[in-house]
Amino acid sequence: MEIAYPVCCGVDVHKKFFVATIIKTTNQLKAEYIKERFSTFNNSIRKFKAWLIENNCYDVCMESTGKYWIPLYNLLEDTIRVSVASPKWVKAVKGNKDDVKDSKWIGDVFRIGLVPGSYIPNKLIRVLREFTRYRAKLVGGKTSEKNRFQNAFTVCNIALDSVVSDMFGKSASLITDYLLKSDEEFNPEYCKSLLQKSLKKKADEVVESIEGYSMTPDQKNRMLIVKDHLAYLVKTIEKIDMMLNEMIKPYESAVNLLCTIPAVDRTSAITIISEIGDDMSLFSSSKRLCCWAGLTPGNNQSAGKKKSVRITRAGVYIKPALVQVALNAVRTKTSDYYRIKFERISKRRGKKRAIIAIARMILTAIFHMFTTGEVWNPTDLFKIDMPQELKEKQKQKQINLAIKFLLNNGVISPDSLIAAKVAT
Numbered sequence: 001m002e003i004a005y006p007v008c009c010g011v012d013v014h015k016k017f018f019v020a021t022i023i024k025t026t027n028q029l030k031a032e033y034i035k036e037r038f039s040t041f042n043n044s045i046r047k048f049k050a051w052l053i054e055n056n057c058y059d060v061c062m063e064s065t066g067k068y069w070i071p072l073y074n075l076l077e078d079t080i081r082v083s084v085a086s087p088k089w090v091k092a093v094k095g096n097k098d099d100v101k102d103s104k105w106i107g108d109v110f111r112i113g114l115v116p117g118s119y120i121p122n123k124l125i126r127v128l129r130e131f132t133r134y135r136a137k138l139v140g141g142k143t144s145e146k147n148r149f150q151n152a153f154t155v156c157n158i159a160l161d162s163v164v165s166d167m168f169g170k171s172a173s174l175i176t177d178y179l180l181k182s183d184e185e186f187n188p189e190y191c192k193s194l195l196q197k198s199l200k201k202k203a204d205e206v207v208e209s210i211e212g213y214s215m216t217p218d219q220k221n222r223m224l225i226v227k228d229h230l231a232y233l234v235k236t237i238e239k240i241d242m243m244l245n246e247m248i249k250p251y252e253s254a255v256n257l258l259c260t261i262p263a264v265d266r267t268s269a270i271t272i273i274s275e276i277g278d279d280m281s282l283f284s285s286s287k288r289l290c291c292w293a294g295l296t297p298g299n300n301q302s303a304g305k306k307k308s309v310r311i312t313r314a315g316v317y318i319k320p321a322l323v324q325v326a327l328n329a330v331r332t333k334t335s336d337y338y339r340i341k342f343e344r345i346s347k348r349r350g351k352k353r354a355i356i357a358i359a360r361m362i363l364t365a366i367f368h369m370f371t372t373g374e375v376w377n378p379t380d381l382f383k384i385d386m387p388q389e390l391k392e393k394q395k396q397k398q399i400n401l402a403i404k405f406l407l408n409n410g411v412i413s414p415d416s417l418i419a420a421k422v423a424t
Contacts, residue, residue, distance in 0.1 A: 003029065003111060009052060010107025011062035012099050013069050016040055020048060021103040022057050023111050031111070035100055040068065045075045052080060059083070061110035063090050063102075064118060073120065083110065083117035090115055119292060121277045128247050132274040133317055135240045138233055145230040152223045159209040163202055171196045175206070179213075180220050180227075186210060244270055254278040260375040261362060262335040263328035268321060275318040278370050286367040293318045295360040311356060319359070326358040337378065338362075 006025040011018055022034040034055065038048045052060065060076065061083045062069050069084055076082050090106045097105075109115050121129070150167050153160060153176070164172045174194040179186075191210065192203045199206070248255060248270050258269035276289065283289040290296050294314035300307040315322075329338040338358050346354035365376060406412045 002113070004113030005059045005111050007055070007057045008059040008061065008107055008111050009057050010103045010105070010110055011060060011072070012103040012106060013062050013065050013072065014040075014099070015068055018048075018062075018068075018072065019099045019103040020051075020060075021100070021107045022052070022055050023104075023107045024055070025111070031108070033104060033107075035103070037099075040071060042071070042075065045072055048072075049076055049080065052076075059110075061085055061090070061106055061115055061117075063087055063106060074123075082120075083115065084120055085110070085115045086118060119276075119282060121282075124247075124250065125274060125277045128244070128270075129274040129317075131240055131244055131247065132271045135237060135244070136271075136317065136320075138237050138240070142230065142233045142237065145226055145233065149223060149226045149230065152219065152226065156215040156219060157213045158215075160206065163205045163209050164199065171199045175210075179210070179215070180223055186213070241267070248273070251278055254370065257369055257373070257375060258366065261325075261329075261365060261369075262338060262376075263332045264325055264362075268325050271321045272318065272325075272366065275315075275321070276366075280367050280370045283367070286364045289367050290360050290363055293322065293363055295319065295322070295356060295363060322359040322363055323355060325362055326355050329362065330355070330358060 003025050007023070009020055009022045011020045017037060017039050019035065019037050022036075024032045024034070026032060036048075036051060038044045052058070058079070059081050062072065062085070064084045064086060073082050073084065085106070090109060092102050092105045106115075120126075146168065150161055153167075158179070160172060160175065161167050166172060167176070171194065174196075175191060178191065178194060188207045188211070191207055192200075195203055195206065251273050254273055255266060255269045258264050258272060259266065264272075276283075276293075280289070283292065287296070291312075292314060294312045294316075296311065297309040298312055300309065326338070329335075330342040331339070338361070341361070342354050342358050345357050349357070365378065368374075369376060403412075403417065407414065407417070
């Protein structure tokens with residue numbers, strides 16, 4: 001095998017320390033190893049950096065172990081070319097491994113170019129990514145608290161959620177506040193007076209869904225705690241949104257570009273940029289980007305038999321965001337482009353595969369938009385949003401081509417064609 005890195009270093013990272021092995025290739029293509037152990041404190045990492053420069057080593061490979069690799073990357077990225085590898089590419093054989101052997105093995109496979117590096121964006125994008133991922137967790141927690149609050153009423157024999165469409169709407173919120181804060185017996189007339197607009201028509205159903213309920217003081221206290229926590233989560237998400245709007249200002253043009261795609265709003269655009277950045281030169285092609293995002297089928301074939309081709313588990317954060325955008329894109333009324341494509345694919349492959357296909361189309365479009373700087377304008381858009389006059393013109397053109405083909409192959413004669421025109 002060819003030597004990709006004549007002088008390189010393999011690093012096995014842990015919480016409190018890391019082991020580094022510098023590999024130098026001699027003229028006879030033999031490897032010389034220099035091993036050292038360092039602490040994960042900042043001063044020790046700086047000593048490691050100076051040790052690398054002293055040995056003329058500017059290429060480092062380390063396994064992406066939890067978050068432990070990030071402090072090393074932060075202090076090395078300005079001078080050293082750091083390659084962060086997925087554990088599946090550098091995993092050593094069980095039964096014959098320790099910290100020193102692991103670092104040596106990482107360096108060996110990296111030296112001959114067998115370790116593909118992971119995509120690590122710049123510092124600003126990494127910080128932006130921390131906020132968007134935290135926001136995603138808070139939104140998930142918000143949904144969990146809503147479900148918990150709704151289920152608590154069900155346990156107390158209150159079936160209000162079977163009557164109202166939104167348990168957190170204006171009318172439903174007034175009723176739940178009344179039930180939680182009132183210590184008196186249930187008053188049906190007062191409950192009816194709390195209803196707003198169209199829900200007044202269902203006043204009798206609302207009262208019937210509540211009458212006969214049983215709620216202990218402890219259950220009330222638990223529901224109030226859940227409600228307070230939900231309000232806290234809502235305020236925190238709003239605060240994060242304000243901070244994200246300030247942080248995204250250097251990429252405002254990229255956000256506006258993404259918002260030209262149907263169903264992509266500002267929040268989705270910020271999430272996408274925080275995951276892939278705006279520099280597509282780091283990905284060799286749109287196919288590579290889609291593979292990195294986990295939107296391409298797997299390749300699992302052995303002995304001439306094709307096994308499971310399910311999409312990979314990559315793109316833990318970018319994939320759900322793109323699928324959510326795809327779901328909105330096939331439902332939006334502003335453009336029928338993705339809806340028509342979704343319907344065509346779902347007839348053959350099913351709805352789940354079709355929505356993944358739409359997500360991949362959107363990511364491919366994003367790649368080319370960031371590469372060229374052009375707004376969303378697919379080459380086949382005219383086939384979807386074609387004016388009626390142009391449709392008739394295209395139809396007549398196809399009819400004329402079909403008639404010419406039949407005439408040339410002797411299927412019909414010119415006389416029969418003339419007779420048909422006269423008849424019509």
